[in-house]
Amino acid sequence: MIILCEGKHDYEFIKELISKINVKCDVKDQGPRDKDFIIGHVVDGKRLSYVPIIIEGGKDRLDGNVRLLISKLRSVHGSSTWVLILRDSDSNDADSAFDKLRRDIVSLINNPSKFLLYKPSMDCGQGIRVGSFVYYDCDLKYMDGVVHFRFIFVVPSLEVFLRNYEYVNDDSRLHYAIDKALSDPGIVMQ
DSSP: EEEEESHHHHHHHHHHHHHOTTTTOEEEEOOGGHHHHHHHHTTTTTOOEEEEEEOOOSSHHHHHHHHHHHHHHGGOSSOEEEEEEEEEEEEEEEOHHHHHHHHHHHHTTTTTTTTOOOOOOOOOOOOOOTTTEEEEEEEOOOSSSSSEEEEESSSHHHHHHHHHOOOOOOOGGGGHHHHHHHOTOEEEEE
């Protein structure tokens, strides 16, 4: 599994979530420069000893690097790979944010200079809303493998969501708010 997110708060949220689900799972924050190393392992069919979370440094870089990742994962052979993307929607309309990203991905896939020999197909399900989160599952079928993408949009942002749990833009309160949010029985993460 490869995880991409916008920034440090997203990383901390994902790290806490994974630790609540699987205490034995090791998580590492990675910079965008580590992506080629991680993709190389995935393409070679090797498993990493940890879950890499790539902190992209903003929404525009995240969206651009999702497209780059789609292009680079064309070499996946005979395996299934999972990619999770956590991103703010910046509005109450996650569907519009996802549709824009999906159109950019479809445009990339349909670009004959990017996919000369074989154009992957992409199938996406409907958005499913769980509290302040809306997720979309997409399968990209390449010639020799499948990459499963889960795009999770936080409506309107992770920071706004965490304000319901006493986060006040103070990093010293971030972990407290994340822990409180993940302990809330009203929050269901699938």
